Amino acid sequence: MQKTRGLTYLFIAHDLSMIKHISDRVGVMYLGSLVEFATSGSLYKNPLHPYTQALLSAIPIPDPNEEKEKKRIPIDGEIPSPINPLPGCRFASRCKYAMEICNKEMPSLVEVYNQHFVACHMVKKS
Numbered sequence: 001m002q003k004t005r006g007l008t009y010l011f012i013a014h015d016l017s018m019i020k021h022i023s024d025r026v027g028v029m030y031l032g033s034l035v036e037f038a039t040s041g042s043l044y045k046n047p048l049h050p051y052t053q054a055l056l057s058a059i060p061i062p063d064p065n066e067e068k069e070k071k072r073i074p075i076d077g078e079i080p081s082p083i084n085p086l087p088g089c090r091f092a093s094r095c096k097y098a099m100e101i102c103n104k105e106m107p108s109l110v111e112v113y114n115q116h117f118v119a120c121h122m123v124k125k126s
């Protein structure tokens with residue numbers, strides 16, 4: 001239908017293992033903010049935002065041996081109120097890389113390389 005009718009689909013889901021197979025481009029949101037946006041291939045091969053990295057590490061691997069060896073990245077800390085978010089990065093209270101600036105300034109979504117955007121003070125444009 002996409003090809004014959006020229007349609008675009010916006011598919012919203014929590015299951016990143018499935019999204020990989022049906023999406024051309026993927027946007028990852030945290031507390032209502034877009035934190036990473038890239039082509040599917042780029043995002044799954046090289047996730048840049050700490051939240052995306054943690055989400056991808058939680059995807060189960062169908063091979064039990066690989067699954068046993070896999071390192072899952074835990075997300076600790078408190079979820080801030082989405083109604084009255086603190087200034088700065090919305091992921092700061094749960095991010096192990098949080099710096100002083102993270103609690104003061106909301107990072108902008110910047111293109112780090114070809115069609116791969118991320119909102120994180122830690123990631124610099126190459």
Ligand code: SF4
Nearest residue numbers: 089092095102120121
């Ligand atoms: S901006 Fe800071 S707190 Fe937010 S994801 Fe990046 S390093 Fe973590």
